[in-house]
Amino acid sequence: MAISYQLEQTSSESRARLGKLKTPRGEIQTPVFMPVGTQATVKTMTPEELKNLDAEIILGNTYHLHLRPGNDIVREADGLHKFMNWDRPILTDSGGFQVFSLGKLRQISEQGVEFRSHIDGSKLFMTPEKSIEIQEDLGSDIMMVFDECPPYPAEYDYVKESMDRTIRWSKRCLQHQKHPEKQALFGIVQGGMYPELRKESALKTTELDFPGYAVGGLSVGEPKEMMLEVLNTTIPYLPEEKPRYLMGVGTPDYIIEAVRMGIDMFDCVYPTRVARNGTAMTRFGNLTVRNAVFQRDFQPIEEDCDCYVCQNYSRAYLRHLIKANEILGFRLLTWHNLFFLIKLIKELRQAIADDNFLAWRDSFYKNYQN
């Protein structure tokens, strides 16, 4: 097996847990946040900077890399790690979510999905087999099955049909993968906002015995309470001894709640995307650095943050860079936000290790303005 998960400790007060995920490219402490490197780069950052922030694993997007530069080119470069100069683990998604959210004029059949590229409108066809082949070209350490992510809201009958198809596609992915000893393949639980479909999906997916499981189809526009409720009813059907990955979640409060329910892995464009909009993440909530109120504010983003940005630059300077559309501004806010989120996860792990996760959570929420 390409990866193995070791459960290290479980909170006595909740389902929060600590673990180690061993991969061919090193060991990852869980819970973990994976910065998103959509187009073979975590936007604005070098690999050395990501390591400096203690990023342990990053995510690559199969759909984007298939379209540009093309997975054939990445394969010729000896894989995504070599191409982008990152030697720690990479997880690739299956392209499913992007085909459904970015692809135009998509048509779903049992065989796969026909869609048009969001870049040049060319007609493309994605199947479970094709997704696996692309991910094998990319050479990620963890691949994801090709799934359908239904929109919210969606009718029960549609979600049921879609969920059953995702199970069939998952089997095809498993059968098609060539090197399970080099690249792990994770299953994805779907089922929309219907607890009974989530249960059915979880049982049928875990039956296929993947080395890890993701919960997909959440954070697609549903209310927060609904998402947490669905997550809470889904997780108990996932095996204790395998890593659990909540796809597309990256704000502090969602991460903390999901960890409380037993999630181990997260990815989200949130910290890097809001940075490019001029927003800094802090333990008091988001700071809209581009606001005029910071024009003459010569304090750092956060007084007690020991990141490179807070050690060297003022809010006034960062605001100036963002207003002037300077790349350094986007770099520095991205740096701070990733530092913030990765550090938050370290604190959260420490709280689980100390078995006072709920108290730590309460004290975090006391300051945090959502």
Next chain:
Amino acid sequence: MAISYQLEQTSSESRARLGKLKTPRGEIQTPVFMPVGTQATVKTMTPEELKNLDAEIILGNTYHLHLRPGNDIVREADGLHKFMNWDRPILTDSGGFQVFSLGKLRQISEQGVEFRSHIDGSKLFMTPEKSIEIQEDLGSDIMMVFDECPPYPAEYDYVKESMDRTIRWSKRCLQHQKHPEKQALFGIVQGGMYPELRKESALKTTELDFPGYAVGGLSVGEPKEMMLEVLNTTIPYLPEEKPRYLMGVGTPDYIIEAVRMGIDMFDCVYPTRVARNGTAMTRFGNLTVRNAVFQRDFQPIEEDCDCYVCQNYSRAYLRHLIKANEILGFRLLTWHNLFFLIKLIKELRQAIADDNFLAWRDSFYKNYQN
């Protein structure tokens, strides 16, 4: 005096020379290339990265910083060095060139120039005194006099009148500066493409006894031969014992020719600007990295370049980043281009030190395709 220049060595075959420029923030080896940090940032780069490239001094733009964030804000931040986290020397231009090239609806009078901001169209009035006050707020180590840079082509009579006004403005700048012991003020020779006006401007400007002299008004659209001819006839009127700065020049061949004629300092947006257009500078000439021919080219930009970029990334990867509009692509090409140009100047200094500048120049040109 804020700065002092020490002439160290002169080429026996040309007017090329080595020197040291002592400033309150450290010593600069000349000839030197100054990366341009228009808006309080050398585009895409951190100060630490610039130091890593051995950038010894950078340039800041008075016009831009006056408009945004405003020199009052920079002053409140304790000056430009502190604001942008750069502790090596900074030279600020006077804003003259930008008022004439970017300002809208400008009207020149003896008092100064009325113009409209290129950002919001607001009406502004720049005078020699105002330019000095802004540069004092910025706290640069070397300030420049407020001059008029006539366009090319321009009639003799206009250039003569403009040149005389620049002399009068230069005197007003000298009289207005408050801290000559902290901030040096350089004069600027104008005179368009007319050798006799250049001579007159040089004589009248040097009479004012500035600690350094710039040649302005070149590289404004005139043919290369004309520019070199004007430069060649101007430099002999500048004193040996003061630094000489050619404004706005930054391509290898122009730098080499100007050094041969006795220029010590250069600045130009060229290396950083072409980087953002997807072009890499090399000793064989420019490489348009965004071209399709590099799609599967897994070599570095330059085989024997020891910069961070060439050590870690392929042309194929850089092309991908540029095509995908990824900030990291602009960062990496900027990094390489500044490394290239600063390293070129180091080699050029070594050639002068070895007194074989002309042979070095010939061997450079043998490979270099303009």
